Each structure stands twice: as C-alpha cells, then as structure tokens.
Amino acid sequence: MERLQKVIAHAGFASRRKAEQLIIDGQVKVNGKVVKELGLKVSATDRVEVNGIPVEKEEPIYFLFYKPRGVISSVMDDKGRKVVTDFLPELKQRVYPVGRLDYDTSGLILLTNDGEFANLLMHPKNEIQKVYVAKIKGIPSREKIRGLERGVQLEDGKTAPAKAKVISIDKKKQTAIVELAIHEGRNRQVRRMFEAIGHPVMKLKRESYGFLTLKGLNVGDMRELTPHEVKQLRALATTKPNN
Structure with missing residues (x-):
C-alpha cells in the first residue's frame, strides 16, 4: 500500500506536492470515486485516474546523464532542438530531468520518473x-x-x-x-x-x-543509478550541507 500522491508522482504525472494539489482540487479518482483525502493509501489493484487518465504504476528508474552543450534540459522543445530525453533508450516510463543545466552548459544531470525523489533533491532546503x-x-x-x-x-x-x-x-x-x-x-x-x-x-x-561524478562516461553517455546510489542521494538530500 502506498500513499495516493506518491503513486501519482511515481507515474510521472507531477511532483508529489503538485499531486497533492490535484487531489485537493478533486481531479483524482480511485475506483471511480473522487478522492480529496491526502492520507489515502492505495494498492496495486486500485484503479487511479487523474482527470480521467488512468495512472499506471511504474517502477521508478534513475539515470545519470553526461549532457552535451547545445542540449535542452527538458522532455520537449518547441524550436526542435535536442533535449536530454532524446538520449534515453526506448522506455515505457515517462522520464524527465531533475532540475536543469543551461543549453550551453555540459555535465552531470539526473533523470527519473520518480516525482517524489526529484522534488526532494530540488527542494531549496535540501540542496546537494x-x-x-x-x-x-x-x-x-x-x-x-x-x-x-x-x-x-x-x-x-x-x-x-x-x-x-x-x-x-x-x-x-x-x-x-x-x-x-x-x-x-x-x-x-x-x-x-x-x-x-x-x-x-x-x-x-x-x-x-553530491558524490556522483562523470567517471567512465563520455559526452552524451548515460547510465542507470544503482539502488545504493539512490538511497545515498535520499540521505544527502535530508542532511544539511556543511560549508
């Protein structure tokens, strides 16, 4: 059993905070009924919908990407420029970048379909x-x-x-x-x-x-994070940095 907002976030619909707002606004249904209760937990057999669109529970995935210069930190670009997700292998999950790197900046950026994880890393209080x-x-x-x-x-x-x-x-x-x-x-x-x-x-x-580097990667390369690395990132995000 998982909290409803977490299931929505993991499915890539929104961050956990935005998922909570969707629930409060009455845009979420569980088994055909509108739900506005944030603490509700659902199972894999429950049918969840956001604005009529079924939420398919996805396995969370996490990537480390060596972004080249001249690539947009987004999943699409209205000017037709290359975006970070163009470099991903073919996936069922909808993956998006954690934060951003400027178009003309290269280097390490993370991608995931785990909205809660992304929100945790990007929160101003939890900067890595x-x-x-x-x-x-x-x-x-x-x-x-x-x-x-x-x-x-x-x-x-x-x-x-x-x-x-x-x-x-x-x-x-x-x-x-x-x-x-x-x-x-x-x-x-x-x-x-x-x-x-x-x-x-x-x-x-x-x-x-954080502790992640580009070691072993060439520009444009990508690799999956290990479960241990994901666990370490969560721990880092909840630990106040020492300057």
Whole structure:
C-alpha cells in the first residue's frame, strides 16, 4: 500500500506536492470515486485516474546523464532542438530531468520518473553540493576568489557561501579555469556569480552532483543509478550541507 500522491508522482504525472494539489482540487479518482483525502493509501489493484487518465504504476528508474552543450534540459522543445530525453533508450516510463543545466552548459544531470525523489533533491532546503568547472575571461585575483566563497550579491539576493579554487591560468590568452562548488540551484547561478566579479564564463561544465561524478562516461553517455546510489542521494538530500 502506498500513499495516493506518491503513486501519482511515481507515474510521472507531477511532483508529489503538485499531486497533492490535484487531489485537493478533486481531479483524482480511485475506483471511480473522487478522492480529496491526502492520507489515502492505495494498492496495486486500485484503479487511479487523474482527470480521467488512468495512472499506471511504474517502477521508478534513475539515470545519470553526461549532457552535451547545445542540449535542452527538458522532455520537449518547441524550436526542435535536442533535449536530454532524446538520449534515453526506448522506455515505457515517462522520464524527465531533475532540475536543469543551461543549453550551453555540459555535465552531470539526473533523470527519473520518480516525482517524489526529484522534488526532494530540488527542494531549496535540501540542496546537494554541485561542483562546476568554468573557463573564464581574465585571471581572477585572490580577493575575487574569496568573494565567491563569501557570497556575491546578485539581483535575486546574495549567494550562500561556496568553495572556489583556481585550477590553472593562461597569461597569454588571459583566461583561467576555476572550480566552484555550490549548494544552491538558482537560474544560471554560476554564470551570474562569475559575471558579478567581472570574469564572464566562456565554457561551463558540471563535474559532480553530491558524490556522483562523470567517471567512465563520455559526452552524451548515460547510465542507470544503482539502488545504493539512490538511497545515498535520499540521505544527502535530508542532511544539511556543511560549508
């Protein structure tokens, strides 16, 4: 027996929070009757419908994907550009990305059909550390790197403390490679942080997500997460990060 909102989320209809709202709004039926009770548990034999569409209980699946640049972190694009799900093998489940990476950013992104899991990882209070490597214009001073670590003022508020280090510099080309670890997930945050200190990003890659890395993968490759990795991610999401 599982909670109704969890079954809806696992089926890929919505996150658990949105599934709860669907129930409250009377858009969900169980065995032909409208249900507005959030605590209701259903079994595999119960017939669940959302706005008249049957909910088929799916086995949750979890993928780690090495997203190339020039790919949209979505399941579809009205401009016909490539999306992350184009790289998936043929599946019965409806899989979608957990969060997003910008079109021009490469690196690690997760995909799943488990709405509750995705919602847990993306919740602002449960942010997992993400490590990025950026090629930037100019060579940042030690003070600017310390500024990134203390937090920089953006239009949507000051960023949380981060970890930053210069990996290499090219004096001739006046560029630098900098590693930046953050726990937040604001829109284009890493790019905006570097812009705020006067060093625009030329190229950006997400190297890791929590304990997960791109080891063994080439650009465009994908692999399934192990059950242990999924369990570890759930544990990380409920543990306050240490900066």
